[in-house]
Amino acid sequence: MQITEDMKMVDVVQHDIQLLAVIQRFEIPLGFKERSVAEVCEANDVNTAFFLQIANSFHDKSFLNWEKFKAFPVEWIITYLRNAHRCYLDYRIPQIEKQIESFEKQVDKDEQNVKLLLGFFRKYIKEFNTHIEQEEANVFPYILELNELVKTKSQNGKTKGKKTSIKEYHEEHNSIEESLFDLKNILLKYLPPPVNNCLYNNLIFDIFRLERDLLDHAEIEENVLYPLVNEMEQTIMSNSKGE
Ligand SMILES: [Fe+2]
Ligand SMILES: [Fe+2]
Structure with missing residues (x-):
């Protein structure tokens, strides 16, 4: 199903509840009433075309084509990604950690598996924080600075960032999702469901959802x-050649 601007927002969410995460990242409050996607976006100062571009890319990978994103300011993409970071750090990760801790209280003190799990997850959180810090403190500011240079058609394409090209940042962009896959594997393979089976299933679902997200x-x-950034760098390079 392709989401279009005249569909009712409530129907879109009913169709795929995962889209609530996208809606949250656009800071659109719930309580859509009978309003269409376009009406909800307009009421919240969200660009409808950009919203549709992101929301549709969840289902149809052809929307993930970077050239289609050229129509929108790069700042919008960064704001969207930053809002997602906040949600992971402030809510999703602590929620999973709490669930693992509550297992620790329920099982035998000598239960090594839960300790192992908690240790693994704490290590994961550390890596995750470093990953996000690197993006927030270095990658995003570098891109925003570059964007300003492109906008002002600067002839001198130098940024103050530590790296000189997005390629260098890209090489460092490690896969933090793989560790979550490992965590899920440990849970499924080695942990017998402890006291509360329901709690255990819930944890696996939460990790699965976070992983997909x-x-x-x-x-x-x-x-x-x-x-997109790669192209911005090319533009700046050709500007300086044309000097
Ligand atoms: Fe990120
Ligand atoms: Fe990332």
Whole structure:
């Protein structure tokens, strides 16, 4: 199903509840009433075309074509990604950690598996924080600075960032989703469901959802943002050659 601007927002969410995450990242509040996608976007100062571009890319990978994103300011993509970061750090990760901790309380003190799990997850959180910090402190500011240079058609394409091209940042862009896959594997393979089976299933679902969400997030970074930045760098280079 392709989401279009005249569909009712509530029907879109009913069709795929995962889209609530996208809606949250656009800072659109719930309570859509009978309003269409376009009406909800307009009421919240969100560009409808950009919203549709992101929302549709969740289902149809042809929307993840970076050239289609050229129509929108790169700042919008960065704001979207930053809002996702906040959600992971402030809510999703602590939620999973809490669930693992509550297992620790329920099982035998000598239960090594839960300790192992908590240790693995804490290590993961550390890596995850470093990954996000690197993007927020270095990658995004570099891109925004570059964007300003392109806008002002600067002849001197130098940024203050540590790196000189997005390629260098890209090489460092490690896959934090893989560790979540490992975590899910540990859970499925080695942990007998402890006291509360329901709690255990819930944890696996939460990790699964986060993993899918992070994969979508990384796809926007890798397949949209980086090629766009690459083109910005080319533009600046040709500006300086034309001097
Ligand atoms: Fe990110
Ligand atoms: Fe990333």
